């Protein structure tokens with residue numbers, strides 16, 4: 737699973753870079769379960785400065801999700817990372833990260849029954865309002 741997971745990330749990042757889009761380099765690392773205390777916490781992207789790679793740290797629980805959810809969560813993070821690469825580290829929103837992911841990959845982000853991003857179609861195509869903005 738982990739090998740496939742890494743290939744998914746490389747494929748998506750290559751897809752972005754192949755379009756000539758300015759996108760930061762990323763270091764992907766598995767974090768400790770304790771760093772992801774909430775049920776919906778699966779990944780975080782950490783900005784380390786303009787000339788440093790972004791660290792994309794994921795929960796071991798991410799690997800237990802279905803394919804669509806793993807991709808949905810990663811693409812949401814890529815949305816955040818795009819903003820990091822364009823000088824907007826702190827002020828962009830969660831909704832904007834979803835929208836940027838949709839724009840980068842040309843496919844919608846949905847929310848599953850646990851209110852988590854997925855690329856598999858569901859009836860929730862807009863970020864549920866009770867989630868952090």
Ligand SMILES: [Zn+2]
Pocket residue numbers: 812813816830833
């Ligand atoms: Zn987010």
